[in-house]
Amino acid sequence: MDADFFPKWKSQVKKGTLTLIALNTLKGQEYYGYELIEHIKRNTELEIAEGTLYPLMNRLKKEGLVSSKWIEQESGIPRKYYALTKAGEQVLTEMNQYWKELDKSIQKISR
């Protein structure tokens, strides 16, 4: 038996799930990348590697689901803030609906 099965499985479950979480987090408030990672870690117990988040946001931007803008800081490194677009909101609604059904199915078969 592979003792690493569970951690590997958790990593696989994140595929897709992280997108859902990131978009939901951006609903109603803008965040910059590093802040998003911290916020998600605190609110979901989920670790997102930086090497996961930045490529993810680039994909979402390319898909038109989020927009981004650089904000200069009075001191320090400028921050790139992400915001949910109209298209992003629409897709997110579909995604949340799908997730709900999925969870319902899993609850049904796992009892």
Place this chain on the structure above:
Amino acid sequence: MDADFFPKWKSQVKKGTLTLIALNTLKGQEYYGYELIEHIKRNTELEIAEGTLYPLMNRLKKEGLVSSKWIEQESGIPRKYYALTKAGEQVLTEMNQYWKELDKSIQKISR
């Protein structure tokens, strides 16, 4: 915008999720591959391609989470039945717990 985003996302969400669903389905009852696909399709609205399920079951077998045995049919092609092992039951319990927490987090941030 990429109109195919949503279908592609759904496919990504299946990564890991299908393992959870397959193992839960095998809890309490044995199924053969083709039957598993049909059963899952009926109970979850989830399509599992055959090219997904058979490699998945082989992985789970290699991990020791399921066992398999061939059952000859009076007529027709023999069927390979899968059963959850003790180790599989234990891991499944962890997985169901993790999923529960994950869903709770998502419900929290998506309101």
Place this chain on the structure above:
DNA sequence: ATCAGATACATAGTATAACAATGTATTTTG
């Protein structure tokens, strides 16, 4: 009787996404 579709297994190749490792640069804290 024949042919299409369902049943039942399986594999090879492709695409996608998470992660570790690495890199740059600045600011804060001990």
Place this chain on the structure above:
DNA sequence: CAAAATACATTGTTATACTATGTATCTGAT
């Protein structure tokens, strides 16, 4: 003053779902 935290980013690796394809048997409709 050095280490840790902040803040961005990319490259290469790994795991998994899917399409396409292949084999073989059985059932139902014309």
